[in-house]
Amino acid sequence: xxxxxxxxxxxxxxxxxxxxxxxxGILIERSGIIQLGAEGLMLMGAVIACMTYLHTGNLAxxxxxxxxxxxxxxxxxxxxxxxxxxxxxxxGLALTLFGTGLSAYLGKxxxxxxxxxxxxxxxxxxxxxxxxxxxxxxxxxxxxxxxxILVIVLHLYIHRTSWGLHLRAIGDNPPTADVMGIRVxxxxxxxxxxxxxxxxxxxxxxxxxxSPTWIEGMTAGRGWIAVALIIFARWNPIRALFCAYFFGAxxxxxxxxxxxxxxxxxxxxxxxxxxxxxxxxxxxxxRNRNKPSGSPESLGTxxxxxxxx
Amino acid sequence: MKHLAKARSVGxxxxxxMVVILSACSxxxxxxxxxxxxxxxxxxxxxxxxxxxxxxxxxxxxxxYIGPPGDGxxxxxxxxxxxxxxxxxxxxxxxxxxxxxxxxAERVIxxxxxxxxxxxTTSFGYMDYTLNVAKKFPNVKFLHTxxxxxxxxxxxxxxxxxxxxxxxxxxxxxxxxSNVIGxxxxxxxxxxxxxxxAFALGIQSVNPDAKVDVVWSNTWYDPxxxxxxxxxxxxxxxxxxxxxxxxxxxxxxxxxxxxLAGGNDSDMTRYAPEAYLTNPTWNWGPYYTQVVQSxxxxxxxxxxxxxxxxxxxxxxxxxxxxxPDDVKKLVEDAKAKILSGELDVFSGPITDASGASKxxxxxxxxxxxxxxxxxxxxxxxxxxxx
Numbered sequence: 001x002x003x004x005x006x007x008x009x010x011x012x013x014x015x016x017x018x019x020x021x022x023x024x025g026i027l028i029e030r031s032g033i034i035q036l037g038a039e040g041l042m043l044m045g046a047v048i049a050c051m052t053y054l055h056t057g058n059l060a061x062x063x064x065x066x067x068x069x070x071x072x073x074x075x076x077x078x079x080x081x082x083x084x085x086x087x088x089x090x091x092g093l094a095l096t097l098f099g100t101g102l103s104a105y106l107g108k109x110x111x112x113x114x115x116x117x118x119x120x121x122x123x124x125x126x127x128x129x130x131x132x133x134x135x136x137x138x139x140x141x142x143x144x145x146x147x148x149i150l151v152i153v154l155h156l157y158i159h160r161t162s163w164g165l166h167l168r169a170i171g172d173n174p175p176t177a178d179v180m181g182i183r184v185x186x187x188x189x190x191x192x193x194x195x196x197x198x199x200x201x202x203x204x205x206x207x208x209x210x211s212p213t214w215i216e217g218m219t220a221g222r223g224w225i226a227v228a229l230i231i232f233a234r235w236n237p238i239r240a241l242f243c244a245y246f247f248g249a250x251x252x253x254x255x256x257x258x259x260x261x262x263x264x265x266x267x268x269x270x271x272x273x274x275x276x277x278x279x280x281x282x283x284x285x286x287r288n289r290n291k292p293s294g295s296p297e298s299l300g301t302x303x304x305x306x307x308x309x
Numbered sequence: 310m311k312h313l314a315k316a317r318s319v320g321x322x323x324x325x326x327m328v329v330i331l332s333a334c335s336x337x338x339x340x341x342x343x344x345x346x347x348x349x350x351x352x353x354x355x356x357x358x359x360x361x362x363x364x365x366x367x368x369x370x371x372x373x374y375i376g377p378p379g380d381g382x383x384x385x386x387x388x389x390x391x392x393x394x395x396x397x398x399x400x401x402x403x404x405x406x407x408x409x410x411x412x413x414a415e416r417v418i419x420x421x422x423x424x425x426x427x428x429x430t431t432s433f434g435y436m437d438y439t440l441n442v443a444k445k446f447p448n449v450k451f452l453h454t455x456x457x458x459x460x461x462x463x464x465x466x467x468x469x470x471x472x473x474x475x476x477x478x479x480x481x482x483x484x485x486x487s488n489v490i491g492x493x494x495x496x497x498x499x500x501x502x503x504x505x506x507a508f509a510l511g512i513q514s515v516n517p518d519a520k521v522d523v524v525w526s527n528t529w530y531d532p533x534x535x536x537x538x539x540x541x542x543x544x545x546x547x548x549x550x551x552x553x554x555x556x557x558x559x560x561x562x563x564x565x566x567x568x569l570a571g572g573n574d575s576d577m578t579r580y581a582p583e584a585y586l587t588n589p590t591w592n593w594g595p596y597y598t599q600v601v602q603s604x605x606x607x608x609x610x611x612x613x614x615x616x617x618x619x620x621x622x623x624x625x626x627x628x629x630x631x632x633p634d635d636v637k638k639l640v641e642d643a644k645a646k647i648l649s650g651e652l653d654v655f656s657g658p659i660t661d662a663s664g665a666s667k668x669x670x671x672x673x674x675x676x677x678x679x680x681x682x683x684x685x686x687x688x689x690x691x692x693x694x695x
Binding site (some may be wrong): 003006010014108110111112113114116210211212213215216218220251252255256258259261262263265266267270 | 377378379380381385407497522524525526527530531532533536537538540541542544545556557558561564565580581690691692694
């Protein structure tokens with residue numbers, strides 16, 4: 001049972017950055033805009049968080065700075081995709097390339113400086129003695145708790161409020177939403193910016209909690225995994241939580257198999273996350289072959305008032 | 310649709326602009342020997358041979374790094390060595406950071422060889438690329454770290470860091486309470502394996518019951534992977550960790566759990582003074598100075614240089630603040646024996662992990678046997694892919 005709890009704890013700690021980025025991506029894609037810039041936004045969020053924390057030592061300011069920089073990049077993405085109606089895939093890829101390069105450049109001076117202990121933990125000592133639950137929940141940090149709350153809030157927002165209905169409407173059928181009096185362009189701007197802020201927060205979480213030193217390219221593909229998770233989770237925040245932790249667990253499982261004394265070469269164990277990604281995609285594709293994909297119906301299509309599609 | 314096409318072309322123009330900015334950024338910090346790659350250096354002055362008082366031509370020197378000098382470990386120490394050499398000889402060297410151990414390395418080394426006289430390639434994986442370039446540029450001198458291939462104009466250098474690994478093992482064996490000691494190894498290659506073995510022999514010299522658990526990260530420098538590896542060892546009950554990696558991630562993870570740990574290459578006290586054990590360190594400065602000086606004097610010859618604790622290339626970081634004095638004394642005594650030549654780390658009897666005898670009492674492994682080691686000593690638990 002101990003091993004089980006340890007794997008869950010490790011899965012939560014490496015899954016939380018993925019979760020933030022996936023939730024941000026879900027908000028953006030629910031509004032009908034493809035989001036492929038997660039890798040770049042996470043890196044920018046991480047590097048700015050690191051710089052701010054090293055200079056000020058203030059956690060709130062650090063998180064605000066990380067959200068602010070990704071919001072600025074979100075505005076660029078929104079301007080390209082909503083106002084200029086540029087190709088959303090190209091714009092997202094450009095953000096990734098841009099964020100990767102710029103973060104490496106900005107991070108030169110702070111590479112290798114530790115930022116340990118930035119995020120306080122919520123120590124629930126009364127919970128410690130409860131089996132399983134105590135082991136998992138008694139020493140989580142505040143950002144992880146925030147991610148739990150965010151999942152519930154976003155789920156209720158998207159599925160249970162009229163604002164959420166509007167969000168789904170502009171993603172599924174913008175002309176109808178427009179006729180209903182919902183300002184499609186403004187809302188798309190808003191959701192892209194808020195979603196981008198969450199992705200920036202994912203970068204800050206990765207840096208402050210998970211790997212407390214800035215290194216060039218430290219996301220190592222996590223932004224892309226988040227893009228895949230949006231699809232695995234079928235644009236649903238609750239499912240996003242489980243998918244993110246599943247992939248978080250894959251990060252750590254290879255080392256644990258080595259420690260059991262398995263004879264499988266460590267090179268093969270390192271391939272586990274990638275092999276599982278392919279298997280999960282095949283399984284989901286097969287299981288859902290007769291169902292709608294859950295994707296917003298006008299995802300990737302720019303909306304132009306009075307134009308037929 | 311015409312309207313849409315126009316909007317798209319504006320978008321594409323913006324995209325092109327971003328890519329241009331991006332490439333401008335990355336050419337400043339990556340893979341090109343530019344001014345910014347050399348902190349405080351000046352590329353134009355260093356590519357021109359400078360004249361000294363005696364009228365001798367100063368060689369133009371370049372370094373190829375696997376990581377950033379800010380990694381706090383391996384590349385950090387090579388960069389310190391470069392600065393030491395620059396100060397002693399009054400020259401400026403060029404550096405290129407983050408050069409992958411791939412065909413990129415050959416391109417970078419070739420570029421450097423066109424306007425430099427001495428090139429240090431500071432990672433094992435550069436071996437074949439360095440050799441290829443060395444064949445094409447017979448007048449340039451190449452020095453490769455930790456490899457085994459040489460040419461008339463290509464030498465290698467490394468040090469017996471296993472001597473310091475043994476001493477680290479003495480401290481680890483004394484400090485462990487659970488008798489489970491974890492080791493995060495980069496790759497299952499002899500360089501890492503003989504350090505793990507020396508570490509285990511050091512542990513067993515003071516604590517025969519302790520076991521060493523080995524996890525391979527399959528990377529030299531990836532703090533997130535190193536951290537996951539360290540946490541899986543801590544979860545298994547290890548209370549002392551050592552990492553043969555380039556970053557302090559293992560030490561940071563151990564500090565959060567109240568365990569002790571050491572890193573590699575460099576004194577890592579500053580990352581977690583309370584949780585710090587100690588670890589082997591490198592001091593490349595005097596060697597770099599001596600090599601460049603011999604090139605100036607015209608006496609340089611290709612050789613396979615192996616430094617040790619005695620000549621100072623290998624050192625041991627000061628023990629952490631929570632290590633008691635009697636353990637420090639034990640380590641000091643063993644260090645004195647190594648310096649005097651009284652203690653050889655790999656002296657018999659040695660049995661391997663399966664229990665088979667590898668070396669009889671009274672004998673010692675030759676340096677060649679050590680450099681080809683592909684088996685674990687008794688008490689080490691892990692797998693070496695064959």
